[in-house]
Amino acid sequence: MDAALARAFEDTWPAAEYADAGGFRVGRGLGAGGRVSSARAVGRWTKGDIPAVEAIHRRWRQQPMFRVPDTDDGLADALQDAGYRRETPTAIMQAPVAALTGQPIPYLTTFAIWPPLAIQRDIWAAGNIGPMRQAVMDRVPAPKTAILGRIDDRAAGAAFAAIAGDVAMVHAVEVLPAFRRRGLAGWLMRQAAQWAADHGATWIGLAVSRANGGARATYDRLGFTEVAGYAYYAKDL
Incomplete structure (x- = not known):
């Protein structure tokens, strides 16, 4: 990359x-x-x-x-x-911000908020993005935001985005199980792209496990392309 x-x-x-x-x-x-x-x-x-x-x-x-x-x-x-x-x-994917900002987001579906609301932290925690991972978000320098996603008038998803240079990276995308497969992850990404555009970023990127076929398909449909990849190599302590 x-x-x-x-x-x-x-x-x-x-x-x-x-x-x-x-x-x-x-x-x-x-x-x-x-x-x-x-x-x-x-x-x-x-x-x-x-x-x-x-x-x-x-x-x-x-x-x-x-x-x-x-x-x-x-x-x-x-x-x-x-x-x-x-x-x-893991695959690293990237897209032009403009590729995600052309489609209007349905009213009251997503919001960009910082600091995160308690419900966003609860959604992350339900997806194994607990306090230790959330502490990473807290120490990222601005500009940064937390994205809230809603379905059926309920908080249903959350994501985190931050900018370095002209690149916005999206992390910690989580949708509650009861609301998956209804397109909310795509709207979270479009909201992140709109926020990124408002803050001068021209590219948006993310990392996704190669085993997560559903998320990878969503990002493919949104116009992301794979630009790099990596894996972890670990041994016992």
Whole structure:
């Protein structure tokens, strides 16, 4: 992916702190999931850097984990040789903001709000986006917003969006089970795009698990295209 998207991908979902080990940067996630609790290559690395990364993870009492681009076969091979297992293949997708803003959103279906309402936090928590992951949203610098989605006069979905440069990234898209398959995820994304346009962004991006076929189909229909991918490589603490 290009430099602007790569920057937005990191800046809009940051770890609590970082430490470097050789050619790797390690995130301290404080229980907020692999995105912020993994190491990634930021320069020239050697196999000898891998134990140094593991030492940082263990000092922080988090599982040793690396986030590896699909194109980095050398790192993937080195980690597998070191006993790591591949997990959660993920696609990074992007679209022009203008591709999502041309269709009017039905009245009272979505709202952009910051800080999040209690009901949005409840919706996230119901989808395993609990307080530790929500703490990531709280430490993202502005501009940022929480998207609320409604169906049948009820709060039914939530998402988080933030901007770095001219790229808006959308994270934590969650629709309550009783309201799925009714198009709300698409309206959440269109509201995020409208908010992004209002704040000067020209591109919108997201990450989606390759196993989540329903979400991937929604993003395909909205005009997103895959521009990169990665997987986690993990071993037991």
